[in-house]
Amino acid sequence: MTAPALSQALARFIERTRYEDLPQEVVSFTKLCVLDWLGSALAGADQPPIRMIRELAEEMGGAEQAALVTGGRTSALHAALVNGAASHVVELDDIHKASIIHAATVVIPAALAAAEWRGRSGRDLIAAIAIGYDVCFRIGEAVSPSHYRYWHNTATCGTFGAAAAAGKLLGLAEESLVHALGNAGTQAAGLWEFIEDGAMSKQLHTGKAAMNGLLAALLAEKGFTGPTRILEGGRGFFHAMSEEFDASRVTERLGETFKIRENSFKIHASCRHTHPAIDLALSLRADPANPLRPEQVRKIRVGGYRSVVAITDDPSPASVYAAKFSLQFCVALALVKGRAGLAEFTEQTLHDPAIRTLMERIEVKLDPEVDAAYPECWGTRMEVTLAGGDTLTVRTDYPKGDPENPVAAEELIGKFRLMTDHLPVGRRERHIEMVLQLEEAADLAQFWPEGSRI
Template sequence: MELSPMIARYITMTNYEDLPDEVISFTKLCILDYFGSAFAGAKKEPIQMIDELVKEMGGEEQATLVTGGKSSVMNAAFVNGAASHIVELDDIHKASIIHAATVVVPAALAMAEWKALSGKDLITAVAIGYEVCYRIGEAVTPSHYYYWHNTATCGTFGATAASAKLLGLNEEEIIHALGNAGTQAAGLWEFIEDGAMTKQLHPGKAAMNGVISTILAKKGFTGARKILEGNRGFFKAMSEKYDENKVINRLGEEFKIVENSFKIHASCRHTHHAMDLMIELVKEKQINVADVDNIIVRTYQVAINITDNVDPTTQYASKFSLQFCTALALLKGQGGLDDFNDATLWDEEIRSLMERVKVVVDPEIDAAYPEKWGAKVDVHLKNGSIITKQTDFPKGDPENPVTSDELIDKFMKLAKDLPIEQRKIFASRVLALETLDTISELFESVKTIDSLG
């Protein structure tokens, strides 16, 4: 059977009643975590530019913007997707290398608010969206990831799946929606070479394109039926090696959303393993930075491809520098949102320590990727001794989890521009989404959302 029809059948056949309690609870945490990043990102300059764009272009007031006000469903997905990615604290799935929340949740939120759907509808759509994009991401990883940003490319399918569920598309319509989603899937890594703002277009456009594909399909607009496995389709065009079976193996028998990882450091996930190890050293008081001669970070090739930057010149570039993040974590003992700023970027002590950080590929760690995003760090001291630490799973992975209380605390900190009482009410409503008759009830609890933009 062709892949798109199988995915379409899965989407139409999966309902709220099919979700295990664990999946329902976990999905709500993913949605809350999304909002923390979105609220924190709303005021960032690139997001303000995107917000200005959509407001200049205009749009029916169908869905809420985290930057304030309302606009069309497409515009809301665009703005809210971009906003949730910029502070680098959004979730991540190891096997597919996708930040699903930043593409799936904004598309689903906009659609659910527009159609006055319930919290149960939203939970179901988000779980389905994660499932679809994760499976497609796993099928093309890791070869796809060298040039293509999986969140943008594979994420487009997840946004489409969630939107299609909410709009009530039938199987034939979903096939066409997926076809048109795949032809719009894009997002190149070249922006990382000069720290361009382009990365924020990736989740925003993926969420927006998912909405566009779904609404057009509902109107009868057709798309390629074999967009994934076709001779000129997604797999052959955008990956050197792929595994179609990963799309359909145990589809409907498991929910991959519970494999999701959450971020606690405000930087690229490929830096977190080393940061965790440095912070452990600080907490254990094993080291005095003045005694450090050099640090060798041994990790997997992809981490080096994305984060080997010995001289970041912008705050955003510093989040993609394994050398900077390692030095920052050792010197500050943390790597939260407020730790990445111009002061730390040009801090002489951090810069000096960065010069002594070397990153290399470890064959064993590389072979275990992407199932394990590990690192081994050797800290060479001036007295000749070496302190070695290793991890296979950064903090926030399912194998090294954060608690629900930690995620709630993360949301409260990221949404700090909202009054404390509104944050508490908003979080409680997200965690009780299944009781909401309409998604508008969620946004009604945030009376000052306009102050974020």
């Protein structure tokens, strides 16, 4: 007996998995993913690239099927496009290390648009999102790391996750889900070349991936066929788009474990490689016995893995964006301000003399022991020499928000409040309440408060 085609195995998993099959902690975790996504989307809604995409969607017009985080309602496809773009622009959305996928920004907009349009329940949505994460994480793991050389995994692999989640919400049967996955894969796109210019394509990628996955599912619902072996087929996704791949990752323990729990959250509004050092700085500052104050610091030596040194050793960042990739800035910011959230990365902090003075005392270097544990552990060692000559040494193996160093729900709620502090307090708190009680929602067509406004 030969193994079923990968799409078929995934389709069976998608069709058969019900909300009732999810362990309680998966349900709770998925709701936090939704909240975290919503925060990123609302925080990004007014950024220029998102404004442009929203304007275009408005000009195109469409039936009022789903809500936009930028306000108003539009067609399900346009909602997926705009919301998918909006949630990837402030760089605070979730990340899965093994597949290098930011799943929320692709899976959730597609799922939400389908759920709103078709009036599905909160439980349906939770199950669909957990399934969508699972599907794209598996495909991303199968093609990692070689696929990532050229391709933006979040967009390419994410398209499958969007189709899986949307297909689940449409109630597609196994055969139709195979076609949906097939036509998701044959639309998969998103090259890294844009990064050379810092171009806006990054948000187009995620918006389009959400839209394309939803499109594949909606067409499959009508009987539109696609390739049945899009992953492993001779002219399919694996062979065409990755130098090496491990197909077994797609089905390994499929249905036994929910990989959404492997998801990491970003608490600090900077490059992920700066996070372990920020965590250490904050822990020293918050030490109840001996809280570290900036003026006590004579020297800080930060020992990181290779990417920390290669990407974040910048003693003199020239812009707020560059500051997010400066370990010196991030550590000094954390020690001076006690936070490194969206609100802390500003022109003001960039030129704050207290921060700049402290930055001069911070040195970044490779720590061979920390590096040996990479990439399984994204760790950092920090050695602080005090003015009096004493030395404090601390170390972490995982940035806060990794599954091994989980962030508490309260902290994610706090992050959400910070990301949405431009909203009226009442609406912000109602969002938190709604998302954390998502399983109680009977009909998502009526989900968003205040009519058409998220």
